[in-house]
Amino acid sequence: MAGSGTDDCRKDIRSFYEKHPYPAPPKNLDDRLKLYTDPDRRRVIFHLLWPGAALADRRRILVAGCGTSQAAAIALREPGAEVVGIDISSTSLGHTRKLSDAYGLTNLALHQLALDRVEDLGQSFDQIVCTGVLHHLPNPDRGLKALRAVLAAGGAMQLMVYALYGRSGIYMLQQYCRLLGLGTSNKDLHELRDTLNALPASHPLAAVMHSAKDFQQPDALADALLHPQDRAYSVPQLFDWLERCGIRFGRWFDQAPYLPQCGTLAATSHATRLGRLPASDQHAAVELFRGTITKHHFIAYRDDAPADWPWHPFEAGHSSRRRHRWGGLIPIRIPWTQSVRNQRLPHGAVAVLINRGHHCPDLFLPINKQEELLHAAIDGKQNLTEIIDGHAEIISENRALTFFRRLWQYDQIVFDASKLHAF
Numbered sequence: 001m002a003g004s005g006t007d008d009c010r011k012d013i014r015s016f017y018e019k020h021p022y023p024a025p026p027k028n029l030d031d032r033l034k035l036y037t038d039p040d041r042r043r044v045i046f047h048l049l050w051p052g053a054a055l056a057d058r059r060r061i062l063v064a065g066c067g068t069s070q071a072a073a074i075a076l077r078e079p080g081a082e083v084v085g086i087d088i089s090s091t092s093l094g095h096t097r098k099l100s101d102a103y104g105l106t107n108l109a110l111h112q113l114a115l116d117r118v119e120d121l122g123q124s125f126d127q128i129v130c131t132g133v134l135h136h137l138p139n140p141d142r143g144l145k146a147l148r149a150v151l152a153a154g155g156a157m158q159l160m161v162y163a164l165y166g167r168s169g170i171y172m173l174q175q176y177c178r179l180l181g182l183g184t185s186n187k188d189l190h191e192l193r194d195t196l197n198a199l200p201a202s203h204p205l206a207a208v209m210h211s212a213k214d215f216q217q218p219d220a221l222a223d224a225l226l227h228p229q230d231r232a233y234s235v236p237q238l239f240d241w242l243e244r245c246g247i248r249f250g251r252w253f254d255q256a257p258y259l260p261q262c263g264t265l266a267a268t269s270h271a272t273r274l275g276r277l278p279a280s281d282q283h284a285a286v287e288l289f290r291g292t293i294t295k296h297h298f299i300a301y302r303d304d305a306p307a308d309w310p311w312h313p314f315e316a317g318h319s320s321r322r323r324h325r326w327g328g329l330i331p332i333r334i335p336w337t338q339s340v341r342n343q344r345l346p347h348g349a350v351a352v353l354i355n356r357g358h359h360c361p362d363l364f365l366p367i368n369k370q371e372e373l374l375h376a377a378i379d380g381k382q383n384l385t386e387i388i389d390g391h392a393e394i395i396s397e398n399r400a401l402t403f404f405r406r407l408w409q410y411d412q413i414v415f416d417a418s419k420l421h422a423f
Ligand SMILES: C[S@@+](CC[C@H](N)C(=O)[O-])C[C@H]1O[C@@H](n2cnc3c(N)ncnc32)[C@H](O)[C@@H]1O
Pocket: 010, 013, 014, 017, 022, 023, 064, 065, 066, 067, 068, 070, 086, 087, 088, 089, 092, 113, 114, 115, 116, 130, 131, 132, 133, 136, 137, 223
């Protein structure tokens, strides 16, 4: 393959990231470490990947295309795991190595290695994290298949790739930059930043620029608009890609933005019609309706994973006759959610629940007094039977279960289902 287009392209990407390491290297990881003093943060991430497994420490984690800090941050928050970070950029690895030394990380190994050569490590992994990388590869199929080849049976992947429609403004400006022959010199980047300040407020890029905190920063600007290689996926393209590569879709990291049961769409006359579609078509339709999703962040497994993966609570119905299907579920509150009380609450609501990870302003869940009491009872220890029976006098079992399903759909909670079968 020496001298092939693929190798040339990989070299272009490597030299791009040597020059523009992204994301910007943090000075330290103290803030991230502080976040994980809340043990539920680790539990939530674990059960997003494996709802039915008991929280386990001893995992082998691969961070593929780890950039400037991601592998060090994961090694720090998972001291019981063995973490391997790979990246093609020595600059990015250098930043990660500095953080590793600063925190004395003994559970982190770093390698300068192209993702599609990951099998050269001769290792397999229980968990693979690969965010913001596969869409930059000249051959993303080859990259994803390489990751699948090192994912252990029963393993899980956390992947993020660009989304097509929400990035249309970015692709317009990428084309604009190509027409002008812009490069990544400091002069070109500064002029580009200044020119973008004159962008019409209604341009499709404007909303993206406002929501991305670091867009004005030169390396971020280069990563978004001057990257030598970048592609994006619509929801159907994403599902086709996974299937081609022997991967089974698990769930969206944040699912509410893809569900017709959440947000303004749920109140339209299309809600019932949408609800009759297969789940994958529902997600495709909601992506089109929203038009603003810029990244697909999701969980995936090998296609030979157990037949009942991905596991979904309530899928098999949730009537009281089926208590064995839900009674032992332990809801855990997602730590980056919050309950907001203000003057402008919808009629009958005492608060609205929001997830700070959502970027769609319609994704809030109004709750009434009874629901607020149920919500307050979620402590990460009690299961649904204990919570619901403890509130039987104020809310019926069916209404309580419907509320828990909505909390789950709106990314307010995840379930620890590891004790379900013992129930
Ligand atoms: C946008 S950054 C994302 C970094 C990190 N995953 C994160 O989410 O913070 C993309 C990273 O992928 C690396 N990369 C690009 N192509 C790669 C390849 N073929 N193999 C390994 N790493 C690659 C780049 O060097 C860069 O550090």
